[in-house]
Amino acid sequence: MKTLTIGKLAQATNVNVETIRYYQCIGLIDEPPKPASGYRQYSKSLIDTIVFIKRAQQLGFQLSEIKELLDLGSGNCNDVMSMAQVKREKIIKHIDDLTSMQTELEKLIESCQNTDKSQGCSMIETLLEK
Amino acid sequence: MKTLTIGKLAQATNVNVETIRYYQCIGLIDEPPKPASGYRQYSKSLIDTIVFIKRAQQLGFQLSEIKELLDLGSGNCNDVMSMAQVKREKIIKHIDDLTSMQTELEKLIESCQNTDKSQGCSMIETLLEK
DNA sequence: ATAAACTCCGTACCCAACAACAGAGTCAAG
């Protein structure tokens, strides 16, 4: 099995060297042992792991959660699904909150548009009101 | 005009004393001058200002943006509206991103549900794939 | 053989929006 130095691994995954070290630091990936001479050698399977991490991030998982997912592995599908469902609900909640913001903001914008501007900005005044 | 100590102001706005100091520190609100003897006295109008800050935060504005809004004040409705519109678009973009996440996540969950679990977790394996 | 490039290791820094704490001063109630 061929191995890589940290720089090559970073290149292969399109990630900074520092980021890989950071992942090691928080226990997300293992640090290979330091050989008697030369640099640490990284298994090629770590490429998949790092790609996994990046994809899971895209799905909204935090690194601490990704660590859990990696620890669960492929053999605990029910637990994995349950994490995914929790995450899905959080995303939905988040969307909900943002949608309320959007609605409120649009109301304020509209009231500004319908108001005589020489009377002062309706948005500012609404937000200052008791 | 009656004035308040910082603690009373905090109580009236349901905010920590530390938070008010922080707002002073970043120039969001003015710090009243220190009297020759006794504590600093805060004008009651600051209650409205702090309520404004909190409401604007709810709408997704950052403190630096809220500072801009306060500086603009009621006399620059067009600038205020333009900030609100920019914010609105960011919120929409954010919702969009979250919706993609949700969709992806749901696809993965479904594929897990439709797959024989003794074969390994479909979600984990998809994310590990090249 | 020497210079450029890479690695190692630790520490510090970045963002936002505060929270916590320490030590000293001040005020108000009993």
Added chain:
DNA sequence: CTTGACTCTGTTGTTGGGTACGGAGTTTAT
């Protein structure tokens, strides 16, 4: 007049996901 509660001021810590830097060791290319 003392005690407890409040204020003042400055400094440090928190969270998440990294980035940056510095000095020393190692490897690779010429």
